Amino acid sequence: MVYLEKLGLVSIRGDDGERSALIEEIMRVVSALEAQGAEARPVLGTTVRLGPKPDDDQLREPRNFIPPEAHVFPSDLVAIRSALRAGEIPVLPPFALDSFCRSVRIGANDVLGALARGMVEAAALDDNDMKSSPRDPHADYSQDINLVPLRLMIISREGGVPSYARTGFPHLLINLTSEYDYIRDTYDPSWSNEKDSSLSNLSLARTCLAYMPPTSSAIMVSHRSPSSLIANLITNKPAVSSSLPHALLQGNRKLTRDTPTLLRRGLPIQVIRSLADVDKAKMNYLLETSFKRTLDADAFYKRLEQNLDFVVVAGDYVGAAIVTNEPSPNSSEPVSYLDKFAVLPSHQGDGTVDFLWVALHDESYGLGHLFSINPNGGKEGKGEGRDLVWRSRDDNPINKWYFERSSGHMRMGSWVFFWCDAEKRLRVEEGRRANAGLSYVEEWEENRLSRWADVIPKIPSVWK
Numbered sequence: 001m002v003y004l005e006k007l008g009l010v011s012i013r014g015d016d017g018e019r020s021a022l023i024e025e026i027m028r029v030v031s032a033l034e035a036q037g038a039e040a041r042p043v044l045g046t047t048v049r050l051g052p053k054p055d056d057d058q059l060r061e062p063r064n065f066i067p068p069e070a071h072v073f074p075s076d077l078v079a080i081r082s083a084l085r086a087g088e089i090p091v092l093p094p095f096a097l098d099s100f101c102r103s104v105r106i107g108a109n110d111v112l113g114a115l116a117r118g119m120v121e122a123a124a125l126d127d128n129d130m131k132s133s134p135r136d137p138h139a140d141y142s143q144d145i146n147l148v149p150l151r152l153m154i155i156s157r158e159g160g161v162p163s164y165a166r167t168g169f170p171h172l173l174i175n176l177t178s179e180y181d182y183i184r185d186t187y188d189p190s191w192s193n194e195k196d197s198s199l200s201n202l203s204l205a206r207t208c209l210a211y212m213p214p215t216s217s218a219i220m221v222s223h224r225s226p227s228s229l230i231a232n233l234i235t236n237k238p239a240v241s242s243s244l245p246h247a248l249l250q251g252n253r254k255l256t257r258d259t260p261t262l263l264r265r266g267l268p269i270q271v272i273r274s275l276a277d278v279d280k281a282k283m284n285y286l287l288e289t290s291f292k293r294t295l296d297a298d299a300f301y302k303r304l305e306q307n308l309d310f311v312v313v314a315g316d317y318v319g320a321a322i323v324t325n326e327p328s329p330n331s332s333e334p335v336s337y338l339d340k341f342a343v344l345p346s347h348q349g350d351g352t353v354d355f356l357w358v359a360l361h362d363e364s365y366g367l368g369h370l371f372s373i374n375p376n377g378g379k380e381g382k383g384e385g386r387d388l389v390w391r392s393r394d395d396n397p398i399n400k401w402y403f404e405r406s407s408g409h410m411r412m413g414s415w416v417f418f419w420c421d422a423e424k425r426l427r428v429e430e431g432r433r434a435n436a437g438l439s440y441v442e443e444w445e446e447n448r449l450s451r452w453a454d455v456i457p458k459i460p461s462v463w464k
Helices: 003-008 019-035 074-085 106-131 176-185 190-191 197-211 226-235 245-250 280-291 297-307 352-363 400-407 423-436 449-456
Strands: 040-042 048-050 089-092 096-097 104-105 152-157 173-175 217-222 262-263 269-272 308-314 319-326 334-344 386-394 408-412 415-419
Touching: 003 096, 003 297, 019 089, 019 104, 040 449, 074 089, 074 106, 089 449, 096 106, 096 197, 106 197, 152 197, 152 226, 173 176, 176 197, 176 297, 176 308, 197 217, 217 226, 269 352, 280 297, 280 334, 297 308, 297 319, 308 352, 319 352, 386 449, 400 415, 408 449, 415 449
Parallel strands: 040 089, 048 096, 152 217, 173 262, 334 386
Antiparallel strands: 096 104, 217 262, 269 308, 308 319, 319 334, 386 415, 408 415
């Protein structure tokens, strides 16, 4: 936290403990921070109020969302605003004011949830006041504080949320909107012996991010990984991209039991298999905005009527991956072709690209793996994966990203052909051979490059 303060990133800390020792603990934390050169301020009064906020029952909350058992009015944030304006770290005890004006102890997560919501609401009121009243051109506004929280840092002994797909190692990136319920449902009870607060911290992140701006993120990090925390604050990205091939992730030395988990509010992910269920107007806007070209819609959808396999859609068409089955004259099995992969520019960098690619993996070349069982409306991991092929112009700036995620590539003229090997088939064969290992080219892979090269270049352009 001292490092964060030196970077100009002032944090708000909430501590839990027995009431009789809370004040002493708050002062100990403040003293420890100041001993390391940081400026901290104990906020010993009650900042939050017990119970739901008036009129909360009229709000539409996400499914299974439990709001914090406390709330904050803008006038309650005077002490926090003052500390932040002075560049100090406010340290709060988990107290709340009940309806009888008594200070009572509540859960620290409820305090943080109430603060996240209250600070966002207070910042909105500040913004409205600023817009409604003319600004004095001679006034000094340098001390104005924007209360909107941008990051939530959950620092503990436990670190990230363990994942069954990584044999208990932490999740790298979580899309709370689409993965929250599934992570809780698949959480191994044995993990609670070492990580007894992982699920409550996961719930805390979901609560706070529900009120914070969509671009905000949360990180669950071990106190043993200060460098990971600093790296995340600079990049706002996970330690390792979750959309990289699993073979690279499993052999990556950066992945340990202390690897942090990055969490975002995220977007719902759905898999569509019928062209009739695709919102063509929204799809057109997405493709034309992403590629900055005009779509020949009639030709595009006429081709999809014949060849569409599935479409993965992120949110309200802020991203989409379109996969087709391209007939192959020399094989009874069609070529699985990634026809379009697009994300709106406004959502590039907020995790949508990784969320979309992971869903594409689970529905295509990663199908059949245990870690591909995701409730996105698709096959939920059931079936056999197939090689996925796509092409990209050789001057496409996204090619570096494709190189990292593909199993191989081949250059042909002004195009680069990429492919991802069907993972389950290779994994089964590798296990069967034990120490013998896989061949450079397996029997079922022979002549596939020539078959793809015969099919893919003939796919017509859909741009005007």
